[in-house]
Amino acid sequence: MEMEKRLTLELRNKKPSEVKELVLDNCRSEDGKVVGLSSDFENLEFLSMININLLSVSNLPKLNKLRKLELSDNRISGGLEVLAEKTPNLTHLNLSGNKIKDINTLEPLKKLPNLRSLDLFNCEVTMLINYRESVFALLPQLTYLDGFDADEQEAPDSDPEADGDALEDEYENGEEGEEEEDDEEEDDLDEEVIDDEEDEDDDLEGEEEEDGVDDEEEDEEEDGEEDEEDEAEEEHPCGVKRKRSLEDEGEEDAEDEEDDEDD
Structure with a gap:
């Protein structure tokens, strides 16, 4: 050419x-x-x-x-x-x-x-x-x-002046990079703290919910037992009364026997 x-x-x-x-x-x-x-x-x-x-x-x-x-x-x-x-x-x-x-x-x-x-x-x-x-x-x-x-x-491979400028730029870029890294680390730490606090809150909420569930279950069990008794009384009122009468009569016979033995 x-x-x-x-x-x-x-x-x-x-x-x-x-x-x-x-x-x-x-x-x-x-x-x-x-x-x-x-x-x-x-x-x-x-x-x-x-x-x-x-x-x-x-x-x-x-x-x-x-x-x-x-x-x-x-x-x-x-x-x-x-x-x-x-x-x-x-x-x-x-x-x-x-x-x-x-x-x-x-x-x-x-x-x-x-x-x-x-x-x-x-x-x-x-x-x-x-x-x-x-x-x-x-x-x-x-x-x-x-x-x-x-x-x-x-x-040297290049001009000292150019190298000096390059080193200065590298130094400035390095400082900026370090500052950015520090800021990022601080942000990460803040995020970790926030995450830890949120996790603690979640744990506390979870424990409260579990306690609430346990209490509800216990209340439901007690209510269930009472309901069963009430239902039994409602379904067989006579039987329950008869049972109670027999128990009372048994107690009276036992007392009479004790009195006869004493005599």
């Missing part, structure tokens, strides 16, 4: 001034030059042109806000003075896999005061004796070369 067509696709109906990041990897540039980019991309901060057959960056437009430039796996061998003119605020430059052979080829990068990271993996210049010491001496503003500083300490 040609570079201009790729640019049109990446814009997605946006204006060039609205674009902050632009990736044009693996498209083919015409004549080994940058084509289609203009100074209308005034807010561009990240530009990636990996493996697009670049021979030169001479056609690069003025991009004052550009900070990161990816140019790996091309055929650039020099002409880096253009970067100092067109991208004065560059902080990260990746020239890995290009045709950089001499330390002196990197000298124009001294005019990039904000350059902090430079990658030259798979360039012939990395085979030179004292390569790292020479580059750090040539570019004193540089912090990381090929991912490591002058003391062989590895570079």
Whole structure:
């Protein structure tokens, strides 16, 4: 895919001034030059042109806000003075896999005061004796070369500023999360207390209902017995009276017998 067509696709109906990041990897540039980019991309901060057959960056437009430039796996061998003119605020430059052979080829990068990271993996210049010491001496503003500083300490995966913002956001989110968790725990405790109180009330009501049922059953049993007696009297009044008379006569005979024995 040609570079201009790729640019049109990446814009997605946006204006060039609205674009902050632009990736044009693996498209083919015409004549080994940058084509289609203009100074209308005034807010561009990240530009990636990996493996697009670049021979030169001479056609690069003025991009004052550009900070990161990816140019790996091309055929650039020099002409880096253009970067100092067109991208004065560059902080990260990746020239890995290009045709950089001499330390002196990197000298124009001294005019990039904000350059902090430079990658030259798979360039012939990395085979030179004292390569790292020479580059750090040539570019004193540089912090990381090929991912490591002058003391062989590895570079972080991202910008410290970005990491700081991310940590701050994470800390704030963590505090908010803790507050939410505390609120949830308090709500849960309140709900548990309410549930316990409701359970106690239910238990008390259940006990009262059981007591009420027992009392009702006892009352019903007593009433049932009385009713049975009353019914028996109603059904056989004579029999009951006769029974009572016989009992009275028996008692009188017993008393008479006692009196005769005494005599």
